[in-house]
Amino acid sequence: YTYKTNKFYMFLLHVIDVISMKFIFSSCFCFLKEEKETNYMWVLEQMQNLFVDGIMPKTFVADCKLVLMFTLQTIFCMWHIN
Template identity: 25%
Template sequence: MQVLENLLHSKGYVYYTREDPATNVVEEVFFCHPKSYTYWRTFPHVMMIDATYKMNMYRIPFVQIVGVTSTHHTFCIAHAFITKEREENYLWVIQKLKEMLDKCMEPRVIITDRDLALMNACKQVFPDASRCLCRWHISENISKHCKASFSNSDWNIFRHMWTTLCESSSEDIYQYNYNKLYEQLTKDKR
């Protein structure tokens, strides 16, 4: 842990740690690159947050927080290692994220997967932000639960129509694409 803290400090990262009060063992680490700190304060409008735990050797949740610039480019805002994917752990991470804004505008939109602990923590810290589900996670869920009931050609037609719906450029076009998809699914008795 000492090596990580020395590295974060020497490279000028904004970082916080949280220890277990009974054992003084570090349980959470939050860190943000200096350039990411500037980007976050400049472009706080949209925030995407997700955690994974299968990709690191310690099998502990790694939280990645991503923002979007005014030119629709993404950038990493911050990262955190947490002990558990619980509301209390996410709450600490998101509070640190908010502290970094230091009276700047807060996010208007927060995109997550359907992790209820994460969604509740976001709601507590940023109550006025719209909360949306990640399109990739929705599409993965649709594939997981529906693909087996389609033939290959029908699945390809459905995926094309779903993608067209998701990429609708206006509310009217969305409604049109939604109706087309609904009609197709109804016609196929799905």
């Protein structure tokens, strides 16, 4: 298992983007001390500041972390599908 195996036992948030022609790349890595709303809120606000000219992502795919889904909904005004 690789879950929480880094030196400081921190959670890793890994953001992957897909652009035209099915090109996939890592756009963001962030170690989180805890998987709490305030931590996700900070990371997603920083991510939001990276988008140019208000062009925002249309879709997010996340695992079943409710706190992450609710934070995405708050920051990017999106809803989720079960």
